[in-house]
Amino acid sequence: MKAIGVFPKTKEVRVVEHPEPVLQSPAQAKIKMLEVGVCGTDREICQFQYGTPPVGWDYLIIGHESLGQVVEVSPGVTRVKVGDLVVPTVRRGCPENCISCEQMQQDMCFTGHFTERGIKQAHGYMCEFVVEEEKFLNVLPPELREVGVLLEPLTITEKALMQTFLIQSRLHWECRIDPTGKTTSQKTCRTALIIGAGPVGLLAAFAFCNLHMKTFVVARQKAPNEKAALLAAIGTSYLSTEELTPAQIAERVGPIDLMLEATGAAQVSFEFLGVLGTNGIFIFTGVPALKKDAIPDGNALMRNIVLKNQVVLGTVNAPYEAFQLGIRDLREFLQKWPVPLRSLITARRPFTTFRGSLLGRQPNEIKTVLEFGTAVVTQEPQETVSLSFPGGSP
Ligand SMILES: [Zn+2]
Ligand SMILES: [Zn+2]
Numbered sequence: 001m002k003a004i005g006v007f008p009k010t011k012e013v014r015v016v017e018h019p020e021p022v023l024q025s026p027a028q029a030k031i032k033m034l035e036v037g038v039c040g041t042d043r044e045i046c047q048f049q050y051g052t053p054p055v056g057w058d059y060l061i062i063g064h065e066s067l068g069q070v071v072e073v074s075p076g077v078t079r080v081k082v083g084d085l086v087v088p089t090v091r092r093g094c095p096e097n098c099i100s101c102e103q104m105q106q107d108m109c110f111t112g113h114f115t116e117r118g119i120k121q122a123h124g125y126m127c128e129f130v131v132e133e134e135k136f137l138n139v140l141p142p143e144l145r146e147v148g149v150l151l152e153p154l155t156i157t158e159k160a161l162m163q164t165f166l167i168q169s170r171l172h173w174e175c176r177i178d179p180t181g182k183t184t185s186q187k188t189c190r191t192a193l194i195i196g197a198g199p200v201g202l203l204a205a206f207a208f209c210n211l212h213m214k215t216f217v218v219a220r221q222k223a224p225n226e227k228a229a230l231l232a233a234i235g236t237s238y239l240s241t242e243e244l245t246p247a248q249i250a251e252r253v254g255p256i257d258l259m260l261e262a263t264g265a266a267q268v269s270f271e272f273l274g275v276l277g278t279n280g281i282f283i284f285t286g287v288p289a290l291k292k293d294a295i296p297d298g299n300a301l302m303r304n305i306v307l308k309n310q311v312v313l314g315t316v317n318a319p320y321e322a323f324q325l326g327i328r329d330l331r332e333f334l335q336k337w338p339v340p341l342r343s344l345i346t347a348r349r350p351f352t353t354f355r356g357s358l359l360g361r362q363p364n365e366i367k368t369v370l371e372f373g374t375a376v377v378t379q380e381p382q383e384t385v386s387l388s389f390p391g392g393s394p
Helices: 040-046 148-168 199-210 226-233 246-255 264-275 297-305 320-336 338-342 353-357
Strands: 002-007 012-017 029-037 063-071 085-088 115-117 130-131 137-140 191-195 213-218 235-242 256-263 281-284 312-313 345-350 368-372
Touching: 002 353, 012 353, 029 085, 029 148, 029 353, 040 353, 063 130, 063 148, 085 130, 137 148, 137 320, 148 199, 148 256, 148 281, 148 312, 148 320, 148 368, 191 199, 191 246, 191 264, 199 213, 199 226, 199 320, 213 226, 213 246, 213 368, 226 235, 226 338, 235 246, 246 264, 256 264, 264 281, 264 297, 320 338, 345 353, 353 368
Parallel strands: 191 213, 191 256, 213 235, 256 281, 281 312, 345 368
Antiparallel strands: 002 012, 029 063, 029 130, 029 368, 063 085, 085 137
């Protein structure tokens, strides 16, 4: 089968002929890949900044934001069936099976010896077929065919929200964000600011709006622009850091209860941390390159964090539960905001044209998706899809 391979030693990225995987254990499914999203991580791997092939291979098949269809299952498989649309999770547990990995919380692995499909020592999803254990597969309802490839990038926000709900449980209940999104009464404590208007930041805006939070997105480019228009369509305000300083933004929007950083830029992030509100939570999701950077006034930041009971949190990868919550949310987004949601995917291209997508960026690009195949089995529409958590409820 064809796959996109990155050769770190010879610094090459090319289509390779890779052995088609076969079912090898009683609880596996074979998946025909339909689409794989391109993100900053893939581009950095293609620039050879990181990315490690599995032991014994000189290339890594990249890609971790996928959508596929099950074409074959082992006899012991119970949760997925042929024809199901599925999105596999990315991280696999450490060989030591630490307490987190043992509990299917590989995103919180203690040893750091985990692998990640398409990133670290495990082949990813930019290929025609994948075999995976069913416990790592999330089944999507057929109506999510068009936007299902957005699930993996959405899970960054879903995990951030899972952590936010835990942290906010320290506050009086009226002040917490309602995880069901049903409470619309405003006793404040629901103002959120997202730093960055890439796919992660924009998907976070959908999730926060869906929870009836007063949501703002800040990015460099001045409005009007296409992202500002997209955000306006879901009830979110767009502010430009070219026009306003973090202090001016805080003055304009009022006390900020939750900030989610989705830029990977330390300087601007710490500037915004300096204007986080009392009892606020700041969540870092970006991974900056290791180069010297001047961080603003540490004394003022430390004073604020202490005197305002602030929480600064970093989050990476996402557990199975976050994928399940993401499926629920994608369905809700699609019902509420079908056109803005679909417009996050700005290009679909055959995977053979990967070079332009992986090695460069297009103007006004949000999410580019590479196509690896078309669905082969048609599904009956389902009325309801219940959430399932192999390790029990979160
Ligand atoms: Zn990604
Ligand atoms: Zn572990």
